[in-house]
Amino acid sequence: MNSVTIQQVMVIARQESAELKHFYIGVEHLLLALTRLKGGVTTEVLDQRGVLGYVLNLLNRDMFGRGDEQRYWPDFRNTDRVEKILDNAHDLIDQGLYPEDRALFMAILDEGDNLPVRIFQELGIDTAALRDSVLSWTGGSRVSAPSVPITVEDPALQLNGDQEKVLREMFPDAGLITVKRALQDGYSGAAVLLVQPTRHKLVYAPVVVKLDDRQSIQYEKLRYDQWVKDILPPTSARIVDEPVILPELTLGGLKYTFVHKQGTDAPVNLREYAAQYGAQNLAEFIHTALYEAFRPYWWGQRQAYHFQVWQEYELLLPPALILEALPLSAATATTRTLHPKGAWSFKGGVPVGEIVILEGFVAQKVKIEQRSLQVSAGAQAGAADRASRIEVRGIDTAHTSYFRGQTIKRLVGRVLRTRDDTLQEQVQALEPNFDILAQALSDPTGKLSLPNPLLHYARLLERWIDGTLSPIHGDLHTGNILIGPAGDAWLIDFEWTRQGHTLFDWAVLEISLLAELLVPLLEDNWDSCWGAIYFLHTLSHHGSIPEDTPSAVLDALRAIRAVRAVAEELLAPNALWSEYYIALAMCAIRVPSWKNRSLTTRRFMFLVSALSMDLARTNNPLDIDIDTIKTATDLRHTSA
């Protein structure tokens, strides 16, 4: 319903007052605000009598003159009379006088002693008759507050109506909302914006705002409260305000607040930073501002963790199965029952066409329009709970409702596709110049022969790792790392924050940096991708980069080396690099599924996955000849 609350009227009154530099809210400001409403009772009854213009003129004459910059009282106070009127208005609302702007106008008339009423009297308006008109008024539901203007500074950025609505709700007392630019590309569907609210002509520091699906937003706040709140370094982003969720929209909004000096520059994202300050500074930033600053609270809190790869990394892969929903009666006595976290999900062995029963899975994503449902192992934040993912299509959304986090007792379906099918299809889409089912992938010159990820990933999922567990960000790609004006790392997007494999964040970051820094240098063919793989191969095996490397590639690899240096420090005490390369392989193999990424990115990442699997197979601790890494290695040996 389109209606106005007293709170909204007060916000407008506040703006009116601020415009006049009054900095208090008097009855005159209330009346001004009431006349600003669209379709409100105040405008209507005064207009009927043809006196609206006169009232505003006289109000202007008698109102406290235009104020100056000097303030004579703290804060933005309501006058005693306004407090009294508000009390009465709330009483009238309790007695059933709606909408709220009508009750407020009524309370002003009832008070009888205020400036607007004296003006009505001066104009010869019969206030008793005015009261009657207000009481008998019947235009209730059409009234609405005027909307706050939103300006978008970046011409490439377009906001839709829902996004604007959420933004207005997020900054209820702003007079103007300026969207400076987008901080993320929006590959994930979420918009991360730099927003600057303006209030009483004062321009406030920009705020980072995330607009996303309301369920994700609520989950992020939940995760933030559970995992992040108490373990953030003092300079990072905080979620202070509750997320904004509107009942009529599927979109929600979240505000990140940063502690920094007023009036300083806005934050930039990692890509802009690299372009502006160069790779050397980026490497420095990764090690100092990001790793060193967050380590004591996050990755440094690690403890020994013996796990099977699927427990931490299966969530990155496509669904284990895609089912077509069948009625429960389709199951017979011989039908196989699948349970969450069963070996079937990483070993495969459920053929297309088989009918299966799912028992005790938890709903993760419900897409009502597509009539599809994603279920997985559990409802908790841990990665293992996202394992055993199955997509069920053709569910009956008309008669059954599913919600996120709900445990579904029993589902029956026929297997349409397995994970192998999905992955092969994704690789087929890369227009391969090789047999996608060959055991090994060979580069054009024949120097390198790498295992085919499509055939090896399943065995990798079964591998046991002696790793470590710590609080992790869970989605530490370049878009989620902002750099504050003082060079601090500001992390955002805590939807996947959890206790997880310590190296997870760094594998995600390496893949993301490769995509941002190295891929743009490549040409649109497989040979060029293989060329970049050589560099990565050399870096991984020797820790150094050949001197004849092109400087742009060198810059990109410097950032990668900074990530590897951190990974080296975070390897479990027995220090097998395979721990990191397995993580990297898993993070890379999911990239071909990102349809909105360039073909080159997807091709290159498929090869990165192959290279990482090769490196993981050799399983040797490496002698990396880099000073920073050497120091870290030495430290580890002495402590062990």
Place this chain on the structure above:
Amino acid sequence: MGKLWRKQDYQNRFVFDIISVRKVNVPDSIEIMVMSGPYDGSIHRLTTPHEPSSGYVIGRRDECDLSFPFDRLVSSRHARLFKNDGVWYLEDLGSTNKTFIDKRRADGSFAGRERIEGIHAVAIGQLIQLGRLWIRLQSE
């Protein structure tokens, strides 16, 4: 008959005035309600004049008995209010933006505003405008 009355002037020096004994012993008290502006609705009771010889002075300065430092349309010493023989009088002290009173008919309807020049008798309940600021004599 007069008496030396010690008071502080605006520079906090003690000065002496000769005033009538009657006014010293029985300060006439009056309640004033602010009727517009940031203190709309607040009530001030005036009991002891700073300068008993001139009654209660209303203006922008802090030294006034009733001061409105935030309103630039009120003069530093705008008007004075005093009682004589049971009647309250208002005098404009040469203010820039003048002093007005709100005139009403017997039925309470509005009958125009009148600018005050010289000394003018005012009744309890009278609305007074100093510059743009409205006040009202509330009760004695």
